[in-house]
Amino acid sequence: MKFTEDHEWLRVEDDLVVVGITEHASEQLGDVVFVDLPEPGRSVAEGDEVVVIESVKAASDILAPLDGEIVAVNEALADTPALINDDPLGEGWVFKMKVADLSALDGFLDEAAYMALIG
Amino acid sequence: MADLKRTALHGLHLRLGARMVPFAGHEMPVHYPAGVLKEHLHTRSQAGLFDVGHMGQVLVTAISGRQADAALALERLMPVDIAGLAEGRQRYGFLTNDAGGIIDDLMIANRGDHFFLVVNAARKAVDLAALRAGLPDCDLAEVPGRGLIALQGPAAEAVLARLVPDAPDFAFMDVGIRHWQGVELWISRSGYTGEDGFEISVPDGFAEALAERLLDMPEVAPIGLGARDSLRLEAGLCLYGHDIDEETSPVEAGLGWAIQKVRRSGGARAGGFPGAVRILRELAEGPARKRRGLRPEGRAPMREGVQVFAGPEGGAPIGRVTSGGFGPSIAAPVAMAYLPADLPEGSTVYGDVRGKRLPARIVPMPFRPASFKR
Numbered sequence: 001m002k003f004t005e006d007h008e009w010l011r012v013e014d015d016l017v018v019v020g021i022t023e024h025a026s027e028q029l030g031d032v033v034f035v036d037l038p039e040p041g042r043s044v045a046e047g048d049e050v051v052v053i054e055s056v057k058a059a060s061d062i063l064a065p066l067d068g069e070i071v072a073v074n075e076a077l078a079d080t081p082a083l084i085n086d087d088p089l090g091e092g093w094v095f096k097m098k099v100a101d102l103s104a105l106d107g108f109l110d111e112a113a114y115m116a117l118i119g
Numbered sequence: 120m121a122d123l124k125r126t127a128l129h130g131l132h133l134r135l136g137a138r139m140v141p142f143a144g145h146e147m148p149v150h151y152p153a154g155v156l157k158e159h160l161h162t163r164s165q166a167g168l169f170d171v172g173h174m175g176q177v178l179v180t181a182i183s184g185r186q187a188d189a190a191l192a193l194e195r196l197m198p199v200d201i202a203g204l205a206e207g208r209q210r211y212g213f214l215t216n217d218a219g220g221i222i223d224d225l226m227i228a229n230r231g232d233h234f235f236l237v238v239n240a241a242r243k244a245v246d247l248a249a250l251r252a253g254l255p256d257c258d259l260a261e262v263p264g265r266g267l268i269a270l271q272g273p274a275a276e277a278v279l280a281r282l283v284p285d286a287p288d289f290a291f292m293d294v295g296i297r298h299w300q301g302v303e304l305w306i307s308r309s310g311y312t313g314e315d316g317f318e319i320s321v322p323d324g325f326a327e328a329l330a331e332r333l334l335d336m337p338e339v340a341p342i343g344l345g346a347r348d349s350l351r352l353e354a355g356l357c358l359y360g361h362d363i364d365e366e367t368s369p370v371e372a373g374l375g376w377a378i379q380k381v382r383r384s385g386g387a388r389a390g391g392f393p394g395a396v397r398i399l400r401e402l403a404e405g406p407a408r409k410r411r412g413l414r415p416e417g418r419a420p421m422r423e424g425v426q427v428f429a430g431p432e433g434g435a436p437i438g439r440v441t442s443g444g445f446g447p448s449i450a451a452p453v454a455m456a457y458l459p460a461d462l463p464e465g466s467t468v469y470g471d472v473r474g475k476r477l478p479a480r481i482v483p484m485p486f487r488p489a490s491f492k493r
Contacts, residue, residue, distance in 0.1 A: 030150065030154055030155055030156075030345070031154050031155055031156035031157075033156075033418065033420065033445040033452075034417075034418040034419050034420060034445070034452075036419060036473075052473060054418075054419065054420050054445070056154075056155040056156055056159075056345060056349065056444065056445055056447070057149075057155065057345060059420075059422070059473075078418075081418070
């Protein structure tokens, strides 16, 4: 699993990149009450705001970590946004994207580097 | 947070694992480890303990020594019936300015030989200046060295009765002084959550002992400012600086109920408060805009600042959300917005959330019925 400095995690599954937010991010956000999910099929560029997570405290964005295409979103979040708090690394995944070159993931933080980042 | 003030419960908040944030010049708990959602629901189902020690506590005494003089003096600054407020009773009110806007909203209690006011933390200095300027015939004193604890929720009465046996005899908006372990508690049956409950002024040196004694009871959990905000939002209560301010009149804000008949046109003590021309006119004719409740469709919250439109596209904004978020007890978003007063209840308006116009229905407030002990 890889991590971004924006507190997202990335994991490869069936040649797709699965994206979610880290436990640290989920704790900072507080109870999630709504997730504004993108339409599957949307092409995105690195840094695009693709998802908005609304918690009891505030709204925050998830940015596309790479260029690519959103191919699936976690529909369960529509009815149960709290999955992001309860299981941010598992059932609380947010979207899957297809990217041109999976080796691009090598440029992201590994777990040790991410842990060092959040202190 | 070095330059921030601390309440008497600061150390307790840290021990309880609170996340502390700056609020109105104070370092205050926004939530505890349970989080906003659970704290909110706990208050509605059992009892929540809130530190509101950042709020201002002020005593107003007539120099003449006559309480009736203090009452009439205060009526020069507020469109509220103070002379008719019985001893041992409290009332919601507001200081108004010459333009008919609200300087602050507050609680005022008649304690026999003086009035006791509880004002918003962020407005304390402004309020004291307005009171000093407007009340040359009264002594004003900010109460030193007392904290303020709110105990709110359906179990609040049973909980407090274990320390103050006659707490159940307090009716909604009754105030009284009781002793607990030799310490004077200034108790009122009131709050800011839409639940039954009490607000308790306690000497700083005993605030922590009282809070810990209450928190030891199984029904009571500590609640932060985050849940305090969602609770008051569901209850349709105004937050100063957001839903009301120096431009907003009490009538626009839907607070006309707090302006008793005796201060309205035709009443025995009509007018005679700052901004009376505008406020009395709006009471008679109705204001052009009014604070309205909104229930957004779907789950996306409409937060403060969201522009509201009449239709799904085009047109200029017809208003703006002043408070909004997710209502945990309603399990849906709720919001307050200033909108044209003639829009009927049930109409659909559109809030611009991140460039998308999302529909919302105009509904009556409170969003959730209050459960006070009348």
